[in-house]
Every structure is written in C-alpha cells, then in structure tokens.
Amino acid sequence: MHKKLLIPGPTEVSQEILSEQTRPLIGHREKEFSQLYGGITEKIARFFELPSEIKPTITTSSGTLWFDIVGRSIVKQKALACVNGAFSLRCAETLKACGKQTDFLEVEWGKAVKPEMIAEKLDSGEYDTLTVCHNESSTGVRNPISDIGKMVRNKYPNVIYAIDAVSSMAGDKTLPQEIGCDIIFASTQKCFALPPGLAVALVNDKAIERAKEVPNRGTYTDMVDIFEFEKKNQTPFTPCIPLLYALNKRMDLLLEETYDKVYQRHLEMAQYTQQWAKKNFAMFSEAGYESVTVSCIKNTQGKNVKELNQKLAESGYMISNGYGKLAEKTFRIGHMGEWNLTGIKEVIGLIDEIWGLKT
Numbered sequence: 001m002h003k004k005l006l007i008p009g010p011t012e013v014s015q016e017i018l019s020e021q022t023r024p025l026i027g028h029r030e031k032e033f034s035q036l037y038g039g040i041t042e043k044i045a046r047f048f049e050l051p052s053e054i055k056p057t058i059t060t061s062s063g064t065l066w067f068d069i070v071g072r073s074i075v076k077q078k079a080l081a082c083v084n085g086a087f088s089l090r091c092a093e094t095l096k097a098c099g100k101q102t103d104f105l106e107v108e109w110g111k112a113v114k115p116e117m118i119a120e121k122l123d124s125g126e127y128d129t130l131t132v133c134h135n136e137s138s139t140g141v142r143n144p145i146s147d148i149g150k151m152v153r154n155k156y157p158n159v160i161y162a163i164d165a166v167s168s169m170a171g172d173k174t175l176p177q178e179i180g181c182d183i184i185f186a187s188t189q190k191c192f193a194l195p196p197g198l199a200v201a202l203v204n205d206k207a208i209e210r211a212k213e214v215p216n217r218g219t220y221t222d223m224v225d226i227f228e229f230e231k232k233n234q235t236p237f238t239p240c241i242p243l244l245y246a247l248n249k250r251m252d253l254l255l256e257e258t259y260d261k262v263y264q265r266h267l268e269m270a271q272y273t274q275q276w277a278k279k280n281f282a283m284f285s286e287a288g289y290e291s292v293t294v295s296c297i298k299n300t301q302g303k304n305v306k307e308l309n310q311k312l313a314e315s316g317y318m319i320s321n322g323y324g325k326l327a328e329k330t331f332r333i334g335h336m337g338e339w340n341l342t343g344i345k346e347v348i349g350l351i352d353e354i355w356g357l358k359t
C-alpha cells in the first residue's frame with residue numbers, strides 16, 4: 001500500500017503534480033523553454049513579493065548544492081556558520097570543505113541561535129559571510145531569522161547573510177526583504193511538495209556582486225554564471241525539465257492559495273501537533289522556537305516508533321524517527337506541503353489508537 005509521507009521530506013506529492021512531469025521534453029536553449037522558465041521565476045517572484053533587487057533562480061540539484069554555492073561563490077575570507085543541528089553542521093562543514101576559513105558558532109541541539117550570540121562574534125569584524133539554518137529539521141527548531149536579520153543589517157551591512165530554508169520556504173514565513181537576508185534557499189521535496197531534484201533560491205544583487213569578487217567559484221557552483229543565464233531565462237546547464245513542469249503547476253497552486261494562507265495552514269497543523277505532543281510527551285525544541293513545518297517530539301514514554309510505523313503503514317501513513325544522534329530520543333512529524341489540519345488530525349488520531357494514548 002502507498003504510504004502517505006509525514007516525514008520531514010520528501011513529503012507527499014499529489015497525482016496532479018506528478019502527472020505534469022509526463023509532458024513532452026523541450027530543448028533547454030529554445031524559446032519555449034525560456035517562456036516556461038521565465039514564467040516560473042516570475043511566479044516565484046510574485047509569491048515571495050520580491051522587489052527587483054532580489055532575484056529567484058532554480059538549480060537542478062537538491063538544497064545542499066547551495067551550501068557549496070555559498071562556500072565557493074560567497075565566502076571571501078572567513079565565514080561564521082551557526083550550528084544547532086545536523087543540517088547547519090553539514091553547512092558549516094561544507095564551507096570548510098570548499099577551502100574557506102569557517103568558525104562554527106555552536107549552540108546546543110534543540111536550542112535556537114539568538115541574535116546576541118551572533119553579534120558577539122561578528123563584532124570582531126573578521127567575517128564576511130554568516131550562515132543560519134531557519135528550520136533545523138533534525139531538532140524542529142525555528143531560528144529567529146528576522147531578528148538576526150535586523151541585527152545584521154543594522155550593524156554589519158557588508159556581511160552576506162545566507163539562510164538555509166530548505167524545510168520551511170513555501171510553508172513558513174520566508175520573505176527575504178522582511179528578513180533582511182541576502183540569500184535564502186530551499187529544496188523542492190519539502191514545503192513545495194514536489195519530487196526531490198530542484199532547489200529554489202532568492203538572491204539579492206549585493207550577493208551577486210560579492211560573488212564577482214570571489215575567485216575559484218567552480219563550475220556548477222558559480223553563482224555569477226547562474227545569474228548571467230538567468231537574464232536570458234535559462235540555466236547554465238541542462239535542467240530537469242520534467243520537474244520544472246511540476247514546479248510551474250505548484251506555483252500556480254501556491255499563488256491561488258496565497259502566501260498568508262499557506263503560512264496559516266502550516267501554523268494550524270504545527271499548533272495542533274505540538275499541543276498533542278505536549279499533552280502526551282514533550283517538545284524537543286526550545287519553547288517559543290518550535291518549527292511550523294516539522295515537530296520534533298521528545299519520546300518521553302519510550303515508545304517504539306518503528307513498530308508504530310509498521311501499524312501506520314496498514315492505514316497508509318508514515319512518520320519519522322529522530323535524526324542521527326537523536327534517533328532513539330525523539331520522533332518527528334512532518335506537516336508540510338500538501339498536508340492540512342484534517343489529515344494531521346486523522347493521523348494523530350491513529351497514533352493515539354495504536355499507542356493507547358488519552359485523547
């Protein structure tokens with residue numbers, strides 16, 4: 001039986017979206033392609049209300065490519081990478097692997113990174129790049145990216161502020177002009193509810209200008225090249241055209257629902273899940289910093305998540321255990337993409353039945 005995914009990505013994708021991928025292929029240097037691609041980026045710009053100095057782009061990659069793009073094309077001398085979970089750690093390690101000096105600002109997993117912690121480090125004047133993960137899918141922590149943005153813009157205007165919003169963009173609030181960030185990116189298999197294989201990034205002119213000053217940007221990771229091709233509504237290399245058809249349809253649906261309503265729907269699901277979690281278990285994430293798209297729950301009752309998933313599979317659902325070192329201590333429910341409150345209530349009702357929890 002098909003299991004509907006409530007894991008923190010990939011998430012469930014409707015047949016309507018999947019079917020878009022079966023359209024005939026077109027050449028990626030043809031006018032028809034530029035019309036398709038330019039149409040999608042125009043829809044992305046409209047959905048995220050982008051001013052002209054912030055440009056969308058789509059890479060044929062998962063989100064991790066953008067760790068490398070920041071490492072290769074943005075960091076000039078030294079980066080400050082905030083680390084409070086598995087994905088922000090991977091980002092920090094990637095910047096180092098790109099040969100760039102990187103200091104890790106480490107915060108206990110489950111806790112949020114606060115603006116004052118960052119300010120203390122940036123005050124040294126050593127850093128030209130700052131990375132923060134908005135929504136740490138490993139811990140369910142939602143870092144306060146707008147508060148950080150206000151601080152960075154006021155005090156450190158030359159620092160490029162790059163945000164991993166892989167599991168929050170198109171679900172949670174991620175308008176770059178409100179946040180004050182220079183780069184924000186996401187993978188399509190999360191809140192965009194598409195198959196994996198594309199990343200969407202919103203980048204301002206300041207970051208593109210920075211990239212021009214950075215040598216050895218590589219090939220696939222050359223952000224200057226990416227935005228040169230963007231001017232022609234093309235991509236530097238052959239893109240995954242079937243996924244672009246699907247993204248085109250997804251943007252229509254998101255625009256129809258509207259940015260505010262998409263956020264409200266995700267918030268409702270998060271609040272319901274987290275109230276249930278607090279009644280029966282405890283949240284792993286720091287109070288006040290809980291994710292809107294994935295709830296990471298402390299398994300205080302020592303329940304067997306593997307067995308739960310075997311039973312849930314009989315009804316056609318799947319949740320997730322904890323990530324990495326949190327595997328046995330936590331479990332996660334992804335409520336993103338196409339999910340709504342009715343679906344979440346149904347699955348939580350099933351979990352109550354299987355685990356014999358009080359409702």
Ligand SMILES: Cc1ncc(COP(=O)(O)O)c(C=O)c1O
Nearest residue numbers: 062063064087135137166167187
């Ligand atoms: C917050 C976060 N960052 C980065 C990644 C890596 O994204 P991808 O697998 O699309 O490369 C993930 C994947 O789950 C994630 O949740």
